[in-house]
Amino acid sequence: MNKTPERGEIPILSIVGKSNTGKTTLIERLIPELVRRGWRVATIKHNRHGFQMDHEGKDSWRHKNAGARMTVVASPQKVALVADAPRDYTMAELRDLYVRDVDLVLAEGFKKNPHPKIEVFRPEVHSERLCGPDDHCVAVVSESPLPPAVPRFGPDDIPALCDFIERTILRGAAP
Amino acid sequence: MNKTPERGEIPILSIVGKSNTGKTTLIERLIPELVRRGWRVATIKHNRHGFQMDHEGKDSWRHKNAGARMTVVASPQKVALVADAPRDYTMAELRDLYVRDVDLVLAEGFKKNPHPKIEVFRPEVHSERLCGPDDHCVAVVSESPLPPAVPRFGPDDIPALCDFIERTILRGAAP
Numbered sequence A, B: 001m002n003k004t005p006e007r008g009e010i011p012i013l014s015i016v017g018k019s020n021t022g023k024t025t026l027i028e029r030l031i032p033e034l035v036r037r038g039w040r041v042a043t044i045k046h047n048r049h050g051f052q053m054d055h056e057g058k059d060s061w062r063h064k065n066a067g068a069r070m071t072v073v074a075s076p077q078k079v080a081l082v083a084d085a086p087r088d089y090t091m092a093e094l095r096d097l098y099v100r101d102v103d104l105v106l107a108e109g110f111k112k113n114p115h116p117k118i119e120v121f122r123p124e125v126h127s128e129r130l131c132g133p134d135d136h137c138v139a140v141v142s143e144s145p146l147p148p149a150v151p152r153f154g155p156d157d158i159p160a161l162c163d164f165i166e167r168t169i170l171r172g173a174a175p
Helices: A025-036 A061-067 A089-097 A158-168 B023-036 B059-065 B091-098 B158-168
Strands: A012-015 A043-048 A070-074 A080-085 A104-110 A117-120 A137-142 B011-017 B043-045 B070-074 B078-084 B106-107 B117-120 B136-141
Touching: A012 A089, A025 A043, A025 A104, A025 A117, A025 A158, A025 B059, A043 A089, A043 B059, A061 A070, A061 A080, A061 B023, A061 B091, A061 B106, A070 B091, A070 B117, A080 B091, A089 A104, A089 B070, A089 B078, A104 B059, A137 A158, B011 B023, B011 B091, B023 B043, B023 B106, B023 B117, B023 B158, B043 B091, B043 B136, B059 B078, B091 B106, B136 B158
Parallel strands: A012 A104, A012 A117, A043 A104, A043 B070, A070 B043, A117 A137, B011 B106, B011 B117, B043 B106, B117 B136
Antiparallel strands: A070 A080, A080 B078, B070 B078
16 A cells, blocks of 8 residues: 555546536535545646736736746745646646645546546536547446446535545555 | 756755845846846745735636645646645755756745845845845845945846856856
8 A cells, every 4th residue: 555656656537528517516526525535636727728827916927927937936835836838738747747745636627638537427518428438437427317338426426436536546545 | 068957956046135125126137138048047936924826716726725735727838836835845845846947946035045145235225134144145236335245236237147147056057
């Protein structure tokens, strides 16, 4: 039992689904249950269209705006960083560059990747699922019955879904 | 000549000074000149009293607020990260954890550290200097004449100060 996997080996579980299916809400509900069980969780979110993190006028923004490739801001309790990306990093690259001292990475917003996926599916919003048979989908979260090709969990079955994540993604590790 | 020093060996230059002496402004002026000369610069800023980086309601904030130890947000051009810090990291620890692919780290807001320092001094704001003889102060930026114990540069002598930084901090490296 190895509490901290070697760097580069922290497992990634991707939460996918079409727009407005509740991906962020699912992640928000999974994290506290995983943390309660003793797991250390990081998240990676991909925004194709960019994002705003630092605030205009703040010192960190002034450093970055003056041409720094990377600005780190630290307090005794927290660290934040804004960096130029030379290209669109993969999830595994982002994990290897920045994530450490956690047991699991939950990723949101990466459509194509080789990591196991949980798809959030709401047929009343989108009639077709996002994942095809080659997309490494290991479970579906949906209120609707589905063909039993992969395990299905209801949106409120958080403990059962965490059991499943422990069994299939974190297997062997101890929190 | 090694363009990229080994990790952990990226030189740190600390910009120090009492409050309202113009530390951030100096950093804002140094960076473009260093970048123009081909150097890749990162900054590290310490805020003893904390800071706000992510925005309430945003997905990254929701992930972090749900209990993630670390949230990475990525776009094709930019990466940002907010992480819990188990303790008040030193500059060298922050550099080794997060900074890569740059030639120089300019740090602001760390009072006590073993790295070379440039002190911004405005006697009309504070009559006493911050750095004592054991504080590794390698230069002073001030409009006022000073005892010639260390080199002095005027606030507008940015090219001369960059020459000095290249000579004393980046010595031997080529941009």
